[in-house]
Amino acid sequence: MKNRLRKTGKKRTAAQWEKDLAFIEPLYCKNIPTREIARRLSAEREYSLSHTMIARDQQEILRRWRESIEDIGKHKAKALADLNYVQAEALEQWERSKLDGEKKIVKIDDSGKRSAESVTERQCGDPRYLKIVEDAINARADILGFKAPAKSVVSGPNAGPCIIHVVYDDKP
Secondary structure, eight states, rough: OOOEEHHHOOOOOOOHHHHHHHHHHHHHHTOHHHHHHHHHHHSSEEEEOOHHHHHHHHHHHHHHHHHHHHHHHHHHHHHHHHHHHHHHHHHHHHHHHHSSSEEEEEEEEOOOOOOEEEEEEOOOHHHHHHHHHHHHHHHHHHHHHSOOOOOOOOGGGOOOOOOOOOOOOOOO
């Protein structure tokens, strides 16, 4: 006879519990009733659990799912902070690239004498920094889900209709 954990007062070890949660989760996702999950688990283990214990384990699975969602939020917040830094740095470099630049021209005359001359040139800015800003804005929109879903069209060869062949196998 299998050992019923609840009646004997024995508790599952942490390793057994984790293994049970891993067993229960996919069945829970398929909406298998708790009594059926308990029956299937009993067939796999040296012990059995009541459907009430299965329901408690399902609550733990839900708690972990919620916790993982919170972790995703933390990762998104970190990614957004990183993008803010990248965007601010790129904007600063963009402004810097627009400042007037000084160019030194060294001339050597026929006698070998050198003369240096400074020329101030107006800069129009390096567009690569604006590309970085644009990429940061697009990445932020992706993270926050602001972009409209992409439209996908399935078609056959040369944008023609799709031909689907259905084969039925009636053999037992």
